[in-house]
Amino acid sequence: MELLTALSAPERDREDAVTVDGRSLSYEELAGAASAVASRVAGAPAVAVHATPTLETVIAVVGGLLAGVRVVPVPPDAGTAERAHILRDSGATLVLREAEDAGTDTYDGIETVPVRPGERGRFRAPLPDPEAIALTLYTSGTTGAPKGVQVSRRAVAADLDALADAWAWTADDTLAHGLPLFHVHGLVLGVLGALRTGSRLVHTGRPTPQAYAAAGGTLYFGVPTVWSRVAREPEAARALASARLLVSGSAPLPEPVFRDLAALTGQSPVERYGMTETLITVSARADGERRPACVGRPVAGVATRLVAEDGSPVPYDGATVGELLVGGPTLFDGYLGRPEATRAALTDDGFFRTGDMAVVEPDGTHRIVGRASTDLIKSGGYRIGAGEVESALLDHPAVAEAAVVGAPHPDLGQQIVAYVVADGVSEGELVAFVADRLSAHKRPRAVRFLDALPRNAMGKPVKKLLPPL
Missing domain, CATH: 3.30.300.30 (ANL, C-terminal domain)
Structure with missing residues (x-):
């Protein structure tokens, strides 16, 4: 499986390669359980995953990817209307979920497939095309129903490799986080990233300061809400002093929290920027300067532009605000079934219109100042x-x-x-x-x-x- 290379590297196998809320699997066990899933879903146009923070979700997603089937994560707290829209719009014909829930009719009559961590299988098939869609991730805009963002296997691999370079992320790391498993941050970076780099993964279940302190990570992912709670618990924050890198994303990190984390842990956090449609495209580097309120520079392979409302270039002077455009191999393959929305989101030369307003310093450091629509x-x-x-x-x-x-x-x-x-x-x-x-x-x-x-x-x-x- 070319996307998740750790699963085919038995020399790096560990009994606790993947731990979610205290339950662990080795790479061999994960591959076996995912193969059992892959054998049952192969050939489906798309499979939905009831994306709880559990081992079952990890197995389900890996099983779908192993089979070359498009995976559609569904938020476990989605309301009936949102869930029905995702299932109908995505074309999912099966729903993967925990075995004890698989017999319940809670997904609009769509057949459910139970996921059992103890099950083993041997799935054999040609490697999927790198251009094939790996994930359909639903994101809400300012109007209308959520749109299905089509993310290819190539885009996922390109982004994870670029972040591994930026963050010096290797198989020697232990990644710890407690983020939801239906977004780019928690799922693509926080699960698939570990399975591509070969780093040990510890998902804490709930992202409490105490759980983060006990996780023993060298690399931590969190959103500002998590980091602000950690910073309010000095004992827990100091326990992260042995970590190599603290990464914050999904929203701007307040500067007081940035400074408190630096004081309590001995290192400034790394901030990064991305969207569902682009994956993570801009980041501070592990070996670079980390400035509060700044998200660094474009990662390898990514290009950015700053433009005014009329499309003209905005100077990189650290003061002038413009809309951020992003281009490169991490971009999505369009909105599922919405060609007009896809065309509107892209420039003629293929850059994505993020709708985020930014300022860029003369040295190329980016600072996000808000959404064009609201900020x-x-x-x-x-x-x-x-x-x-x-x-x-x-x-x-x-x-x-x-x-x-x-x-x-x-x-x-x-x-x-x-x-x-x-x-x-x-x-x-x-x-x-x-x-x-x-x-x-x-x-x-x-x-x-x-x-x-x-x-x-x-x-x-x-x-x-x-x-x-």
Whole structure:
């Protein structure tokens, strides 16, 4: 199996090559269990996987890939309408899930196939075409039902090899994380990455600070919500001091959390950037500089551009905001069944329009400042990235969470509005605090205090769910 090379490297076999929530398999055992799955699903157009954080999910995904069948991860907490859409849109004809649940009719009548870690098989077939679709990953846009992102085996391999280079990721590592297994971060990087590099994998089940501290990793993956919780538990954070690399992604890491992790663990975290449609394309390197609020430079094989609204180039001056375009071998093969949406997402020469606004330093270091649709605020003739204002707010010791949006304003066009979770600080103090750190035109015009920000499963704030002013 050319994609997951560790499975065909018995000299590196370990009894606990893959551990999920305390249950372990060797590479040989994983290959045997996945082969049993592959024999049962071979020839299907697509198989859905009930993607719980379990060994069964790992076996199911590997079994589908071994058989050359398109794998469709389904969030275990998906509502009935979302699940029905994913199954119908993807064309999945089988659902893989834990054996004790496989007989239940919870997937709209589609046949379920039980996954048993103790089962063994020997699947033999020609290697799948590298251009074949490995995964259909569903991602929600601002409107309409989730779209199926078609990710090829070639794209997965190219991305994992580029990240192995950037992070010096080898078979000597132990990767530890507790991320969901239906996204790029937790599944592609966090499972397939380990099975390609040959590193030991420890999935903690729940991503608690205590679980991370006990995992014994040399390489850790986390999202900002996880890292902020770790930073609030100094004893757990100090236990990560022996790790080689702490990687953060899926959302911007607040600068106070960046600094706290550096102080507690003795190393600054690595931040990286990517999307479902592009995989991970920009990252700080293990052997390079790590700056707060920066996601580094393009990984090997990837090219980026920064453009204005009219498509003209934006200077790499560390100040001018533009939309980030991404090109290279890690890009998706289009949205399933949506050719018009695919064409709209790509430039004429094949670069993906990320919809993310960024600033690039003269040395090529990228800084993401927000989404064009929600985070580019046009106020008084200025273009302001919401992420920059959020970072400034989070620097205030009384602010635990912050989300910034633009709201209609009769004179300015848009005014900057901040939603914060904070204690013991007034609106005027926060406005003055931001104005003192950034340009005066970047200060919030209104501050709304909340008990918590609405967030999705990956810990990202969901701005469309913020209450109106």
